Amino acid sequence: xxxxxxxxxxxxxxxxxxxxxxLAILALASEHIGRVHVxxxxxxxxxxxxxxxxxxxxxxxxxxxxxxxxxxxxxSGPLSFEDWLCLIVCRERAWSCLxxxxxxxxxxxxxxxxxxxxxxxxxxxxxxxxxxxKQALLVARAIHEDNPHHIxxxxxxxxxxxxxxxxxxxx
Numbered sequence: 001x002x003x004x005x006x007x008x009x010x011x012x013x014x015x016x017x018x019x020x021x022x023l024a025i026l027a028l029a030s031e032h033i034g035r036v037h038v039x040x041x042x043x044x045x046x047x048x049x050x051x052x053x054x055x056x057x058x059x060x061x062x063x064x065x066x067x068x069x070x071x072x073x074x075x076s077g078p079l080s081f082e083d084w085l086c087l088i089v090c091r092e093r094a095w096s097c098l099x100x101x102x103x104x105x106x107x108x109x110x111x112x113x114x115x116x117x118x119x120x121x122x123x124x125x126x127x128x129x130x131x132x133x134k135q136a137l138l139v140a141r142a143i144h145e146d147n148p149h150h151i152x153x154x155x156x157x158x159x160x161x162x163x164x165x166x167x168x169x170x171x
Contacts, residue, residue, distance in 0.1 A: 014118040015042070015046045016147075022135075029125065030057075030059065038059055039061075039082065062089075071084075090113045117155075119140055136163055141156070
């Protein structure tokens, strides 16, 4: 397996999805895809996830410089303060923003920041053999049930196709 080649910054919605369903997926992503990071400011918004648990799962918690906090605080528009922080850090460090949030994805793309969806990690993990198709389907369905707003039926069908599963496949 090639070394991790990408730096990923997870926003709150991806963390919440995986904390509720299978946080070990993010540890596998750090090992097989690219190091997963979370901003300290984002971590404080995620219930049931501590810095210690992040460290245990190989997720690096980072703090940002004051100038980044000031820049994010001066922003307005469709994003939360924490989402602006994610965008700014990804832009400055040439990292990928790991999010399912439509507004953050749109603003990141406009700013030239690479974006990845949370389920996209499992597609890569299935393709690399790090997790089974069955496990990916179980986790994706659970995330969909918990978060149908960001992971709608269309995205779930696209996920099935991406991992080579039929829509009606059951684990």
